[in-house]
Amino acid sequence: MQIISPSGLAVTISAPGYFLDRQKLDDYYLSLAQDAGVALLAGTVQEAKLQGSRRVVWIGEERIDARVVIDASGVAGSIARREGIEPMRHREDIAWAMEADVELPGLGDEPLFQYWIGSISPGWKATFSPASGDRATLGVFVRGHGQNVQPFFRGFLSRFKAFKSRQYRDMEKMKILSIRRGGDPIAVLPGEIVADSLMVAGGAAGQSGLAYSIRAGRICGSVAAQAAAKRDVSRRFLSRYVRLWNREFYWQYRMGRASLQTLAAMKDPEIDRLVRGLSGKRLISSGSFARKAILAGAATFLSRPRTVLDLARNLMRG
Incomplete structure (x- = not known):
């Protein structure tokens, strides 16, 4: 690129x-879900009210009593927000x-x-x-x-x-x-993404990027299945999803946000100078996220030292 x-x-x-x-990709995963026995119900969900240890969801005239509801409604995060939680930390930065x-x-x-x-x-x-x-x-x-x-x-x-x-x-x-x-939601960071019987994943939770969203969905679904099996759908139990996600991705997303905050503050001539300095440099490598960040940071520092300092300040702000 x-x-x-x-x-x-x-x-x-x-x-x-x-x-x-994207349509073929969606159809493929829908077919996998159906093959696994998932019932697909087409409709618009307006709310998921908590009643005891369950959420009541209406799709048209059909009522569903769900142990766990997962809001994957994209950047709107409509279900979670109607239930009083804000799943994006910096919604203004969509x-x-x-x-x-x-x-x-x-x-x-x-x-x-x-x-x-x-x-x-x-x-x-x-x-x-x-x-x-x-x-x-x-x-x-x-x-x-x-x-x-x-x-x-x-x-x-x-x-x-x-x-x-x-x-x-x-x-x-x-x-x-x-x-x-x-x-x-590339720079928003996840906010509150679990409540009693309710979880939020993907774009609705600020988990930008297709591959990242798929992985977040797998973590979320796995914890939801465990919660349903144990009949413990409390916020405390579902918070295992938050801990697992943070362990894998928290610092990558923090770095991504800090990078975009730094870019947004740069004027066009400054961006020109940075790109000129990076041209021909090795900017990607194999290995861990930390190794990749160090390599890219070193190349950037040699091209425009101030950029790394600005990045560090934005990283600390969160």
């Missing part, structure tokens, strides 16, 4: 990337997104995902993701500017066309096929 600075400088990182068909499926001959065959950073998409990134053939996606993920990020998307679209015009003669003929809007 490439990280592209405001002036067009780039850092190339040799890491494999994949474009997922990155609001607008993403388009686009089409242009050959555009999807480019070899690298590209991420633009800086004022073009404040607080996070603008993205180009080739999907093979003629298809790709373009998106902006913006923090601190409210949910209407369309002005940033229009700006990125113009910038992208200009950037690619040397490669594609017919860049102005690129078609926008569809548009999606949503939120990415």
Whole structure:
């Protein structure tokens, strides 16, 4: 992938990337659930009121008395919030997104995902993701500017066309096929994610990232199953989920938030200088999270020492 600075400088990182068909992925996991005996009920759940040691959930006219309810409703976190808990520590830092499926001959065959950073998409990134053939996606993920990020998307679209015009003669003929809007809880950190008979996982809990959400869901589901089997669905028992998640991911998420807070405070010329200094450096490695962080931190320190100091301050703030 490439990280592209405001002036067009780039850092190339040799890491494999994949474009997922999200609908097929969802269908695959739904089929696994059904094969395991799970009953899928389509509907909208408005609330999950606590009654004794159970939660009462209504789907249309059907009442379900559940020992444990898991809220995986995305960034809205609607069930948990209606029940009086706030599953995100910094909800105000959700990155609001607008993403388009686009089409242009050959555009999807480019070899690298590209991420633009800086004022073009404040607080996070603008993205180009080739999907093979003629298809790709373009998106902006913006923090601190409210949910209407369309002005940033229009700006990125113009910038992208200009950037690619040397490669594609017919860049102005690129078609926008569809548009999606949503939120990415990349920097919010989990807040209160368990209560009596209630758990929160995935985007609703600030657990951003598909692979991370899947792992969080496995931890959450495992603890929920143990709680149901032991007939102890108290907040105290369900807090085992919090402890297990923290053990695996807490510092990775803290570092991610601190990194984005540091990036958001940098002006475009500062980002240009940092990217110029990092170009050609080795930024990723195998091994533990600590090893990877040390390697990336050392490269950053040599390029712009102040960045590491700012990162440390933001890490301490949480």
